[in-house]
Amino acid sequence: MTQPPSFAVISGAQVHAAVSGREREVTAMIEAAYRLHGAGRTVNPDSYFLRFPDEPANRIIALPASVGGEVDVHGIKWISSFPGNVAAGIPRASAVLILNDTATGYPFACLESSIISAARTAASAALAAARLADARGARPRRAGFFGVGLIARYVHTYLAANGFAFDELHVHDLSREHAEGFRDYLERTGSGAVTIHDAAEDLVRSSDLIVFATVAGEPHVTDPKWFEHNPLVLHVSLRDLSPEIILASYNIVDDVDHCLKANTSPHLAEQRVGNRDFVAGTLYDVLTGTATPPADRPVIFSPFGLGVLDLAVARHVYDRVTESGELQTVPGFFHEMKRYG
Numbered sequence: 001m002t003q004p005p006s007f008a009v010i011s012g013a014q015v016h017a018a019v020s021g022r023e024r025e026v027t028a029m030i031e032a033a034y035r036l037h038g039a040g041r042t043v044n045p046d047s048y049f050l051r052f053p054d055e056p057a058n059r060i061i062a063l064p065a066s067v068g069g070e071v072d073v074h075g076i077k078w079i080s081s082f083p084g085n086v087a088a089g090i091p092r093a094s095a096v097l098i099l100n101d102t103a104t105g106y107p108f109a110c111l112e113s114s115i116i117s118a119a120r121t122a123a124s125a126a127l128a129a130a131r132l133a134d135a136r137g138a139r140p141r142r143a144g145f146f147g148v149g150l151i152a153r154y155v156h157t158y159l160a161a162n163g164f165a166f167d168e169l170h171v172h173d174l175s176r177e178h179a180e181g182f183r184d185y186l187e188r189t190g191s192g193a194v195t196i197h198d199a200a201e202d203l204v205r206s207s208d209l210i211v212f213a214t215v216a217g218e219p220h221v222t223d224p225k226w227f228e229h230n231p232l233v234l235h236v237s238l239r240d241l242s243p244e245i246i247l248a249s250y251n252i253v254d255d256v257d258h259c260l261k262a263n264t265s266p267h268l269a270e271q272r273v274g275n276r277d278f279v280a281g282t283l284y285d286v287l288t289g290t291a292t293p294p295a296d297r298p299v300i301f302s303p304f305g306l307g308v309l310d311l312a313v314a315r316h317v318y319d320r321v322t323e324s325g326e327l328q329t330v331p332g333f334f335h336e337m338k339r340y341g
Contacts, residue, residue, distance in 0.1 A: 012112035023161030038284030065307030122154035144207025147214035148182035
C-alpha cells in the first residue's frame with residue numbers, strides 16, 4: 001500500500017541557512033532556470049493580482065509555475081506587498097510558497113518565501129548585470145542604489161558575490177533615515193566610498209550601474225538626458241522610468257509577454273508606440289549570444305520576476321533541509337486517504 005504523502009513546513013530561518021553564503025550557487029540555479037524557460041521546459045502563467053479598492057498601494061500576488069529538468073516541481077508563490085508595513089517597523093513584503101509533486105499533484109511543502117523571493121530577484125539582477133556588462137566589455141565601478149530596502153541589500157550582496165567591485169557607491173531614497181541606514185550597511189561591507197544624494201538626478205548621473213528597487217506605482221524618473229552617459233540599469237521595480245527613457249535605451253527583459261503587462265514602464269512604452277520593437281530581447285537571448293548590448297546606449301534590464309525562478313530556489317532549499325535531517329513534517333496533514341473511509 002502506498003504511504004500517505006507527507007507535508008513539511010520550512011521556516012524562514014531554515015531558508016536563510018540554505019541560501020546564505022551560497023550566492024554564486026543560487027545565481028547558477030537562476031541561470032539554469034532561465035535556460036529551461038527559454039528552451040520551453042517551464043510553464044509560467046500570468047501572475048494574479050489581488051488588489052483592494054480602498055487600499056490601492058497594497059496588493060497580494062499569486063505566481064503559479066512549473067519547472068522541468070532537474071528541478072521537476074510544480075508550485076505557487078503567494079506574496080503580499082503592503083508598503084505601510086515599513087513605518088510600522090516590519091518588512092513591506094511577506095510570502096509563502098507551496099511545492100507540488102509532479103507525479104501526484106500533492107503539495108508536499110510550504111516554505112517561508114520572502115527570503116526566496118529576495119534571493120531569486122537579486123540573483124536574476126546580478127546574473128543580468130554580469131552578462132550584460134561583460135558583453136559591453138567592462139564592468140561598472142560606480143554603482144547607484146535608487147531605493148534602499150531589503151531587495152537593494154540583497155542585490156548588492158549578489159553583485160559582490162558575482163565579482164563586482166565598486167570604487168564608488170551612491171544612494172538615494174525618499175527617506176533620509178533609510179538612506180543613512182543603507183549607507184551604514186554599505187560601509188560595514190567595505191564596498192567603497194558611499195555618497196547619499198538628495199536629488200535623484202545626481203545619483204543617476206554619478207552611477208554607471210543603477211539599481212532601481214522602489215515601490216513606485218508609476219514613472220517618476222522622466223528625463224532621458226540623465227542617462228546620456230549610457231549606464232547599465234537594473235530596473236528591478238519596473239515602474240520607475242518614463243516611456244521616453246525606455247524608448248531611448250536598449251531594452252532586455254526576462255520574458256516579453258510577462259514584462260509588458262500591468263502598466264510596467266515597458267508596457268507604457270508599448271502603449272505609447274503601439275509595438276514592441278524597442279525590446280531588443282530577453283535575458284535568455286543574452287545568455288545564448290543572440291542579443292549583444294551596445295556600449296553607446298543606456299542598457300536597461302527589466303525583470304518581471306518569473307515564478308519558475310522561485311520554484312528553482314525553493315526546490316533547492318527543500319532538498320538541503322531534507323539532507324540536513326531537519327525537515328519538519330506535519331503528522332496527519334492529509335487525513336481522508338481512503339476512498340470509502
